[in-house]
Amino acid sequence: DQQVKQNSPSLSVQEGRISILNCDYTNSMFDYFLWYKKYPAEGPTFLISISSIKDKNEDGRFTVFLNKSAKHLSLHIVPSQPGDSAVYFCAANTIQGAQKLVFGQGTRLTINP
Amino acid sequence: DSGVTQTPKHLITATGQRVTLRCSPRSGDLSVYWYQQSLDQGLQFLIQYYNGEERAKGNILERFSAQQFPDLHSELNLSSLELGDSALYFCASSVLPRNTGELFFGEGSRLTVL
Numbered sequence: 001d002q003q004v005k006q007n008s009p010s011l012s013v014q015e016g017r018i019s020i021l022n023c024d025y026t027n028s029m030f031d032y033f034l035w036y037k038k039y040p041a042e043g044p045t046f047l048i049s050i051s052s053i054k055d056k057n058e059d060g061r062f063t064v065f066l067n068k069s070a071k072h073l074s075l076h077i078v079p080s081q082p083g084d085s086a087v088y089f090c091a092a093n094t095i096q097g098a099q100k101l102v103f104g105q106g107t108r109l110t111i112n113p
Numbered sequence: 114d115s116g117v118t119q120t121p122k123h124l125i126t127a128t129g130q131r132v133t134l135r136c137s138p139r140s141g142d143l144s145v146y147w148y149q150q151s152l153d154q155g156l157q158f159l160i161q162y163y164n165g166e167e168r169a170k171g172n173i174l175e176r177f178s179a180q181q182f183p184d185l186h187s188e189l190n191l192s193s194l195e196l197g198d199s200a201l202y203f204c205a206s207s208v209l210p211r212n213t214g215e216l217f218f219g220e221g222s223r224l225t226v227l
Binding site for chain 2: 044
């Protein structure tokens with residue numbers, strides 16, 4: 001049972017344009033949604049998060065949007081830079097009970113010069 | 114550098130063998146998590162420890178076990194290894210046992226079972 005899904009394994013975007021990464025979830029009990037970024041041979045690093053009571057959170061070039069009715073979130077990167085090329089994981093978390101951060105399969109983002 | 118240290122970085126072994134993966138959390142972090150990433154899959158939660166006690170369990174196989182020691186480092190033991198156990202194993206840490214989900218990950222241990 002995949003509670004968090006990233007349906008696009010890869011995405012290619014031109015430098016300077018907007019990158020939009022998408023994520024769907026099935027469990028309406030999630031309290032927080034997060035994006036992690038992973039470079040080759042490194043562990044995932046936290047990028048940005050959003051509480052389930054909000055619909056937008058912005059941090060510099062990165063904005064996460066949450067649509068609870070559609071159980072969908074997206075990460076926007078504007079403008080995209082070559083250093084943004086990485087695998088991006090969507091993740092979801094519940095505060096109550098045991099914390100088990102649930103990850104999507106990841107989307108490989110490539111920024112082309 | 115996340116401050117989380119994992120050893121070994123790479124490990125090649127044969128089916129039926131047993132291996133131990135080690136993790137040192139960030140200084141001050143009391144909670145340790147283990148995740149498994151198989152080829153082209155997301156990270157699967159295995160187990161969490163907080164200050165030496167098991168806190169949460171995911172889809173961890175009975176052949177796998179873990180513990181957290183008084184100095185807060187953790188070990189993941191994998192026994193009777195099968196080909197399907199080949200994966201990247203990540204350790205992560207956090208200060209509190211429950212938080213928004215912001216964890217600090219190590220670089221991972223890549224296990225290859227032949």
